[in-house]
Structure formats: structure tokens, C-alpha cells
Amino acid sequence: MKQTLAAVAFATAALAAHAQQPIVLKVAHFWPPTAMSQQKVLEPWCAKIAKESNNQLQCQIYPAMQLGGTPAQLIQQAIDGVADVVWTLPGYTAGRFPSMEVMELPFLTKDAEGGSRAAWEIYEKYGQKDFAGVKPLAFNVHDRGHLHNNKRPITKVSDLKGLKMRAPTRLTNKMVAALGATPVGMPMPQVPDAVSKGVVDGYVLPWEVIPTMKLHEMTKYHSEINAPQPGLYTTLFTIAMNQAKYDSLPPELKKVIDANSGAEFSASIGRAWDASAPPARKQAEERGNQFNTIGAAEVEGFQKATARVTDDWIKEVTAKGYDGKAMVEDARALSAKYAERK
Known part of the structure; x- marks a missing residue:
């Protein structure tokens, strides 16, 4: 009898320990570990969910594509469970997430915080059907995007004619082409090599990314559109979790994830990006x-x-069953509203 009780006690203790x-959570992204995205967003987020879950939720961060593959494959890695959480650009897979492309149209946002809050609302209203297989935790846009090149100063549209300019996504490439330059699409990690070898004459980027990739050391000219005008462009990012991984969590841990995702998390990422611009520009x-x-x-x-670019996009997504005109109007109105609240 004593042996039986001891065995039960041991088994109970073992189950409790288990x-x-x-x-x-395996958290993957394409930036280097020194990037703002990891140090100012992912690491604090991981620390917060660990604290609020009594360390039942922990992160293992894999920067710079350490789980293999290319940046364009990150969203599929999240769907397939190769990673549990990824931070990537929906626009790296052109046409796959048409609802959220609206945030990348030219002259839409004034700042990253307001634009990121607007992006989450656009997702809730229009985008949920596009993201089967993942649970988006945040959507954010970066701070104002600018023009950078090694050929000449750019102060008017005609200055872009003939330049080979890198852009990150389908819509930003269309924007570059509309301005008279030749668009060259490539993921961010390839840009420094392309600039140093003259494969591209320049690129469109926000300030934060530039010193992270040491691009300020190989670029001569920077052209900016400053407030109160909307920024030339921005790019949309998402932090997304494998849906099956989320579904497998016990209710109390789901609550931790839910409390650290959504509009407020999105806006906080935008704030971090806005704050990163002045010190990056200073370099x-x-x-x-x-x-x-x-x-x-x-x-x-x-x-x-x-x-x-905007007119063509409205026609394109409307043909796919979306209300393109309403989406653009809502994105502009929300971006303006949240920019004014700051």
C-alpha cells in the first residue's frame, strides 16, 4: 500500500513538474540582432509575456533568418510551424494579402505610431480573411520613408529619371516606377551589397534601418519630404503567430498573448520606429x-x-471582391486622425 501511495505521489509530482x-516560442525575423526591431520591440515583448505568465511563456529569438529560408518565406514558416512567431512584411509575398497593401500607398501616413494604429483597424475591418493559418499579433508601419542615392540630389520628380532604385514591396516598386526610376525589388538583407556594387543607384528607406545596415557609410544623397506633408511612402509589417500554436495554449496563456497584441501593441511599435529616426539620421x-x-x-x-498607383490599386482589389475605394478612404482618415492625436 505504501509503495502504491508513493508511486501515485511520484507520478503526481512528475505530472505537476511537466x-x-x-x-x-521560436521567434524569427530577418534583421540582425542589433536592430531596433529586436532590441526595442521583440526583446521587451518577450520579457513582458514571460513576466505576465510567471515564465510559462518564453522566447527563443532567431534573428537574421537563423531558422533558414529567405525573408519572403517567413510568413509561410509561421503558417507551417517552422517558427511560432515571425516579424515580416506581408508585401514580401506580392498579392497574397491584398487587404493590407492599402497601408503602403503613397502619401498615406504622417508617422509610424498613427499609421500603425490605423493599420490594426484596417486589419480588423477588412483583412482577417487574408491571414488564415496565422494569428496576427500586430501590424505596424515604419517612420517616414525617404529617397537615398549615390548619383545626384533629388528635389523634384525629374531627378529620379533613369535611376535604379531598390524598393521592398510590390506597391513601393510601382511608386518608384511612377516617379520615373527603374524599380529593383529585393529583401532588405541584400541591399548593402547591391549599393556597394552599384547594382542599384539608391533605395527608399526610413532612417532607422540605414545605420543598422551601415548604408549611411555608402550613400551620398538623402532627400526628405517633411511634415506636415504626409510621408512619401511607408511599408507594412506584421508580427504573426502560428494559429495552431496559439490554439494549443491553455486559456490563461492565451490571455497573456491577447493582452500583448492588437492596437496598443501595434501603436507601441510605431512609437519605437518614430523615436528611432532622429538618432539614425544624425549618423x-x-x-x-x-x-x-x-x-x-x-x-x-x-x-x-x-x-x-492608388487608382490602379483600387481597381485591382475591387475586381477581387474588396471595396478598394472605402479601404483607401478609411486608411487615410484613420492615419490622419491618429497623427493629429499625438
Whole structure:
């Protein structure tokens, strides 16, 4: 009898110990580990869910595609369970997530925080059917995107003619083409090599990414459209979790994930991106690079040149069953509303 009781006690203790084993989430992204995205967003998020779950939820972060594959494959890695959580660009898989492309249209957002909050609302209203197999935890846009190149200062549309310019997604490539340059699509990790070898003359990027990739050390000219005008462009990102992994969590751990995802998490990522711009820009200033501001009069020319990108997109997604016009109107209104609240 004593042996039986001892065996039951041992088994109970073993089960309790097993039940308390932490769940380790594999978190993958394409940036280096020193990037703002990991240090200012993913690491604090992982620390927060660990604390709120009494360390039952933990992260193992895999930067720089350490789980293999290419940046364009990250979203599929999340769907397939190769990674439990990924941070990537929906636009790396062109046409797969048409609802969220609206956030990448030219002259839509003024800042990353407001644009990111708007992006989450656009997802809730229009985008949920596009993301089967993953549970989006956040959508964010980066801070104002600018023009950078090694050929000449850019202050008007005609200055872009003939330049080979890298852009990250389908819509940003269309924007570059509408401005008269030759678009060259490639994931971010390939850009420094392409710039150093002259494969591209320049690129469109926000400030934060540039020193992370040491691009300020190989670029001569930077051209900016400054507030109060909307930014030339932005790019949409998502932090997404494998749906089956989320579904497998016990209710109390699902609550932790839910409490650390959504509109507020999205907005916090945007704030981090907005805050990153001035110190990143300063590094290019300290190298003596040339800066040019695209004035209000010339901005109108950029807006006219890129208007057809928006018009074409509305027609394209409307043909697929989306209300493209309403999506653009909502994205603009939400971005403006949240920018004004800051």
C-alpha cells in the first residue's frame, strides 16, 4: 500500500513538474540582432509575456533568418510551424494579402505610431480573411520613408529619371516606377551589397534601418519630404503567430498573448520606429552626407506622379471582391486622425 501511495505521489509530482515546463516560442525575423526591431520591440515583448505568465511563456529569438529560408518565406514558416512567431512584411509575398497593401500607398501616413494604429483597424475591418493559418499579433508601419542615392540630389520628380532604385514591396516598386526610376525589388538583407556594387543607384528607406545596415557609410544623397506633408511612402509589417500554436495554449496563456497584441501593441511599435529616426539620421549627418528637402511646391508633383498607383490599386482589389475605394478612404482618415492625436 505504501509503495502504491508513493508511486501515485511520484507520478503526481512528475505530472505537476511537466505541466509547469515553460513553453518556448521560436521567434524569427530577418534583421540582425542589433536592430531596433529586436532590441526595442521583440526583446521587451518577450520579457513582458514571460513576466505576465510567471515564465510559462518564453522566447527563443532567431534573428537574421537563423531558422533558414529567405525573408519572403517567413510568413509561410509561421503558417507551417517552422517558427511560432515571425516579424515580416506581408508585401514580401506580392498579392497574397491584398487587404493590407492599402497601408503602403503613397502619401498615406504622417508617422509610424498613427499609421500603425490605423493599420490594426484596417486589419480588423477588412483583412482577417487574408491571414488564415496565422494569428496576427500586430501590424505596424515604419517612420517616414525617404529617397537615398549615390548619383545626384533629388528635389523634384525629374531627378529620379533613369535611376535604379531598390524598393521592398510590390506597391513601393510601382511608386518608384511612377516617379520615373527603374524599380529593383529585393529583401532588405541584400541591399548593402547591391549599393556597394552599384547594382542599384539608391533605395527608399526610413532612417532607422540605414545605420543598422551601415548604408549611411555608402550613400551620398538623402532627400526628405517633411511634415506636415504626409510621408512619401511607408511599408507594412506584421508580427504573426502560428494559429495552431496559439490554439494549443491553455486559456490563461492565451490571455497573456491577447493582452500583448492588437492596437496598443501595434501603436507601441510605431512609437519605437518614430523615436528611432532622429538618432539614425544624425549618423548620416555626422558623415557629412548631403541632405535635400523636397519642398511643398515639388511635393505636389510627386503626388500627381504617384496618384495612378492608388487608382490602379483600387481597381485591382475591387475586381477581387474588396471595396478598394472605402479601404483607401478609411486608411487615410484613420492615419490622419491618429497623427493629429499625438
